[in-house]
Amino acid sequence: MSEGAEKVVVIGSGIAGLTAAIYTARANLSPLVLEGDEPGGQLSLTSEVENYPGFIEGINGFDLVQNMRQQAERFGARYEGGRVERLIPGTPHRLELDDGRTLEAHSVIIATGATARWPGLPREREYIGHGVSTCATCDGAFYRDLKVAVLGGGDSALEEALFLTRFATEVHLIHRRDSLRASKIMQKRAFDEPKIKFHWNTAVESIVGEPEEGLTGLRLKDIVTGEQEDLQVDGFFIAIGHVPNTQFVQGVLDLDDQGYLKEGIVTHVAGVFAAGDVRDHVYRQAVTAAGMGCQAALEAERWLAASSLG
Numbered sequence: 001m002s003e004g005a006e007k008v009v010v011i012g013s014g015i016a017g018l019t020a021a022i023y024t025a026r027a028n029l030s031p032l033v034l035e036g037d038e039p040g041g042q043l044s045l046t047s048e049v050e051n052y053p054g055f056i057e058g059i060n061g062f063d064l065v066q067n068m069r070q071q072a073e074r075f076g077a078r079y080e081g082g083r084v085e086r087l088i089p090g091t092p093h094r095l096e097l098d099d100g101r102t103l104e105a106h107s108v109i110i111a112t113g114a115t116a117r118w119p120g121l122p123r124e125r126e127y128i129g130h131g132v133s134t135c136a137t138c139d140g141a142f143y144r145d146l147k148v149a150v151l152g153g154g155d156s157a158l159e160e161a162l163f164l165t166r167f168a169t170e171v172h173l174i175h176r177r178d179s180l181r182a183s184k185i186m187q188k189r190a191f192d193e194p195k196i197k198f199h200w201n202t203a204v205e206s207i208v209g210e211p212e213e214g215l216t217g218l219r220l221k222d223i224v225t226g227e228q229e230d231l232q233v234d235g236f237f238i239a240i241g242h243v244p245n246t247q248f249v250q251g252v253l254d255l256d257d258q259g260y261l262k263e264g265i266v267t268h269v270a271g272v273f274a275a276g277d278v279r280d281h282v283y284r285q286a287v288t289a290a291g292m293g294c295q296a297a298l299e300a301e302r303w304l305a306a307s308s309l310g
Contacts, residue, residue: 005092006032007310008300009105011084012245014041015286016276017111018068019293020300024109025075027301029310032105033072033079034097036245040065041113042277043286048129050141052286064286084112084248089269106271106309107300110253111293112245113277114260114284118238119151122206131215132207132236136160137285143168143235149218151204152239153177158186160239165195172231174199176223199231207236244278265295271307273300 008024008031010017017033024031043049043061050058073079082101087108088094095103116134118124124132133139136150136159144167150160153175164171173190178200180187190196201224208230209216217232244260246253253269254262261267261279275292277284304310 005104005106006030007105007304008032008107008109009034009095009103010109010111011095012036012041012111012113012276012278013039013065013069013079014111014113014276014289015043015065015068016113016278016289016293016296017041017109018065018072019290020109020111020275020297021072021077022068022075023294023297024300025072025077027297027310028076029301029304030076030078031072031109032103033077034082034084034095035079036083036112038115039081040069042116042134048142049138049286051138087249087252087272089252089272093269093271106307107304108272109293109296109300110249110261110267110272110274110278111276111289111296112248113289114242114244114281116238117241117243119204119240121204123211124207124238126211127207127209127215127236130211130213131209131234132238134238134242135284136163136237136239139235139237140164140167145169146234147232148172148235148237149174149231149233150237150239151175152241153180153182154239154241155182155186156241157239158182158190160237161196162189162193164237165193168195168235170233171196172199172233173197174202174204174218174220176203177201204236242277242281242284244281246278265292266299271300271303273303 010033013035044065082097086096092104147170149172205219273296275296276289
């Protein structure tokens with residue numbers, strides 16, 4: 001074993017990374033978790049999580065993340081700041097960080113997630129949990145019998161809009177163009193749904209309301225005529241895509257055309273594993289991320305044992 005090399009480095013501190021940390025820590029592997037630019041991941045910004053098993057009344061997203069962090073720490077997980085800028089495969093692997101450090105690790109679990117694209121509205125992130133969301137599956141049930149808006153024109157936006165029709169009385173789809181980018185079958189489903197109202201050639205100028213009291217509407221602008229109007233809605237779902245945090249493995253691991261890992265839990269690089277939203281652009285749920293974090297940890301443990309490194 002190389003002197004000074006970590007047995008396990010977990011890159012990312014969202015649900016997938018923290019689950020991996022819990023499992024590898026309980027296996028006495030003393031994992032080092034690199035927390036990145038957004039400690040806790042996207043879930044730490046969610047005010048209420050009602051679909052994570054075991055919490056009858058739901059739990060605050062930040063609290064869930066903190067509980068998991070402390071749980072892993074109890075078994076010996078360690079945490080450090082820093083973002084990985086480059087993964088160099090080897091024996092051991094090398095990780096170059098944005099603060100100039102270089103770490104060595106016999107096994108690496110990549111759980112860096114994906115970052116939602118934001119439209120760049122004033123104070124938009126202050127409204128997270130107060131009327132603004134990037135996940136209809138996570139938060140749609142909070143808008144039962146209310147009016148909501150969805151921003152976007154691709155398959156993801158239409159999937160979000162169609163899902164929201166289960167709860168909302170009206171779903172306003174806002175799109176900058178006069179046609180959708182989504183697949184024909186998704187367009188047909190959306191056009192056939194009477195609850196979905198389309199706003200063509202329209203941009204969102206700002207959010208109406210105060211973050212402390214919650215969103216009350218959106219200020220819209222017709223990009224052809226320049227006219228503005230206020231749309232009264234209770235919720236605003238941003239669905240203009242996600243950016244997977246995979247820049248540091250470009251040229252090392254296989255990525256799809258959106259930048260997500262095409263690799264499975266066990267990648268083609270020995271001792272490198274992947275979990276969570278960094279390789280999942282379909283489900284993007286806390287519970288699926290946790291499951292993958294568990295799988296990656298167990299695979300890392302087995303690989304280290306088989307390599308006489310654990």
